[in-house]
Amino acid sequence: MDENNINTNDVMKSDCPVCGGDKTLEVINKTDNIPYFGDILETSVSCKVCGYQSSDSISLQTNDPSKYTLQINDTKLNTRVAKSQTATVTLPELGLKVEPGPKSQGYVSNVEGILNRFEDAVVRAIKLEGDSISKEVEENALNILQLITEVKIGELTTELIIEDPFGNSVIDDDDAEKELLSQEEADKLTTGFTTIDQ
Known part of the structure; x- marks a missing residue:
């Protein structure tokens, strides 16, 4: 700074x-x-x-609520992604979704960086469980890590979806599909903001 x-x-x-x-x-x-x-x-x-x-x-600004969808594989790893602090990121075929919380932060990365974030989160969860992890949970986590690896090496294609109720996120790729969300769809998304009703 x-x-x-x-x-x-x-x-x-x-x-x-x-x-x-x-x-x-x-x-x-x-x-x-x-x-x-x-x-x-x-x-x-x-x-x-x-x-x-x-x-x-x-x-400090808002745009129309939006949703970006991109089919990703090893050819899309360098695609630039901007995720605001209010965006939800989903890899539906892998069963992975991150919704914004009170400490959520925005970042600019690429598709590989998004995959790495999911990978790191799964590894942290395994370590957190330690010896008490169930066989089923461990197998599921290892399966997710394998699927992420397969996407990175081009053996698997999956969707990357970013939904932002304030429209401040983007997948910067010509193949990315952008659609505007209705207010009803946007209202169903988590923003990470805490509101107090008076």
Whole structure:
């Protein structure tokens, strides 16, 4: 982050939630324009005492709710994908789906990066279960890892679907099909935002 482009009004001091340091947490807010995402608010926090740090990016604009679908295999691994913090990513034939949660972040990657994220999540789940993992769960997880490998080496084709109720995601490929979602379809999607009814 280029601090020369940050207005002094965008830098604040706060108490650290980790070490409790008095005004040791620096909070920096900055707006930027990112390809695919448009205008975003970038927030980074860091504590000079304990080293705690965190960052997040939030899209400041909305577009029409959209759904992108692409048949993927080894020839599509380098296709660029922009996923906003509100998008749902699905590989239906593999039985994989990630919906946004409160800590969901947007990112720009490629198809291989998406597959790697799913792969990493399955491996973490196996490690988390440890010795208590059931044979059925372990076999299912290993089967998913095998299917992901088959997609990467071109032995399997599967759909990649990205649905975004705020339309800030894209699969940047001529073969990708884009369709606008109805408001009813968009309302069924998880956004990751917490709302409080008054």
